[in-house]
Amino acid sequence: VEGSELVSHRPKSAPRLPLSGRGLTVKAVREDHTIRVGDTGGDPDFVKGSLDAHSELVVPLRVRGEAVGVINLESTRGYAFTHDDQRLAETLALHVSGTLERIRLAEEKQLTQERMLREEAAAEQARMLATVKTRFLSTATHEIRTPLTSIMGYTELIQGALEAEDTSKLQVYFDAVQRNAERLTRLTDDLLDTQRIEEGRMKMSKTPTTTRELLVDLAREATPRLIHRRQTLEVSDGFGGVVDADRDRLIQVLANLVGNASKFSPEGSAIQLLVEERGGEVLFSVRDEGVGIPPEDLPKLFKPFPGIHVEGNREGTGLGLNICKGIVELHGGRIWAESGGLGKGSTFSFTIPEAQP
Ligand SMILES: Nc1ncnc2c1ncn2[C@@H]1O[C@H](COP(=O)(O)OP(=O)(O)O)[C@@H](O)[C@H]1O
Ligand SMILES: [Mg+2]
Structure with a gap:
């Protein structure tokens, strides 16, 4: 019995009979008792099948009081099945039913076990996610708290200086307030981007853009800091083609x-910036001769607040690379880092697909 049909397992005929229809087999299921007919020609419920049956014996198979199928015996002879045959078939049906019941129980047990395993895995995942979220929130709160405390300290100093009519240090105090307010702005901007990516709310508006245009905009953005640190940026665009990119977001990454x-x-x-074509993708890599990254820190880089301590990294939020990863992946690309180790410089690379012509 499958749903509201009786399905024959004789491979050749394999008909599907509606349980509500005519026929001795479905009648046996419906009425849940054995049917033995000696002369099918005289039986109004008989429906001729593939065999020219003159007598028929149908015994229902029951699992937990419910008909799940039948054993159906047909003969071209009239009155072929005796009372003993019926008893034999019924005994056989009992055995088959028992086996079916055991199979069903085993299947149910396995399903229950699988469901429990799945639920356990999901619960574990949820617990881990909750821990990550809590940790993220407490780090973020701490990161916001630090500049805020500074700002409050300096405003008190300003207040005191004004009361004492001593203006000699005012400029220093105001600079400190400004520096910390800028840090707060960077931090909250990065936190918003991180949340947008996390929740799938960061929208990319992609337009065909040449890598040349990207590099010009990048140079404009990066030059002040490079001049300040007397560093040079050597750019080599071996691709010089078009990418499908959200220009502002890709410049944010670069x-x-x-x-x-x-x-x-x-x-x-x-610092070197290389753009090249590689197997239908455009590869950007930024190489430096700086402090490098120890191998054990490489897997942490693209997570929020990786907690890697580097002397003098005061302006960082610890969210930049995580945001880069999100943006690159929204472009259908990958991002990774390589380094020879501490003091050996680093190379950060990412790919994005070439624009389709
Ligand atoms: N070019 C690099 N050389 C060495 N370490 C790097 C480099 N880029 C990133 N890192 C490490 O990865 C961390 C995460 O980078 P990022 O997410 O941009 O945060 P931030 O710059 O705000 O500190 C940095 O704090 C630093 O420890
Ligand atoms: Mg950064």
């Missing part, structure tokens, strides 16, 4: 990579 390269490299050093 600016962050070049910004990091500048920040984590000595004054006066050189």
Whole structure:
């Protein structure tokens, strides 16, 4: 019985009979008792099948009081099945039913076990996610708290200086307030981007853009800091074609990579930016001669707040590379880092697909 039909397992005929229809087999299921007919010609419920049956014996198979099928015996002879045959078939049906019941129980047990395993895995995943979220929130709160505390400290100093009519340090105090307010702005901007990516709310508006245009915009963005650190940016565009990109977001990625390269490299050093074509993709790589990254830190880089301590990294939010990863992946690309280790410089690379012509 499958749903509201009786399905024959004789491979050749394999008909599907509606349980509500005519026929001795479905009648046996419906009425849930054995049917033995000696002369089918005289039986109003008989429906001729593939065999020219003159007598028929139908015994229902029951699992937990419910008909799940039948054993159907047909003969071209009239009155072929005796009372003993019926008893034999009924005994056989009992055995088959018992086996079916055991199979069903085993299947149910396995399904229950699989469901429990799945539920356990899901619960574990949810617990881990909750822990990550809580940790993220407490780090973010702490990161916001620090500049806020500074700002409050300096405004008190300003207040005191004004009361004492001593203006000698006012400029220093105001600069400190401004520096910390800028840090807060960077931090909240990055937190918003991180949340947007996390929740799938960051929208990309992609337009065909040449890599040349991207590099010009990047240079404009990165130059002040490079001049400040007397560093050079050597750009080589071996691709020179068109990519389908959200221009502002891709420049955000490049600016962050070049910004990091500048920040984590000595004054006066050189940074290289290479653009090349590779198997239908455009590969950008930013190489520096800076502090490098120990192998154990490489897997942490693209997570929020990786907690890698580098001397003098005061302006960082620890969210930049995580945002880069999100933006690159929204373009259908990948991002990764390589480094020879501490003091050996680093290379950050990412790909995006070439624009379709
Ligand atoms: N070019 C680089 N050289 C060495 N370390 C780097 C470089 N770029 C990134 N890092 C490491 O990865 C961390 C995460 O980078 P990022 O997400 O941009 O955060 P931030 O720049 O705000 O510190 C940095 O704090 C630093 O430890
Ligand atoms: Mg950064």
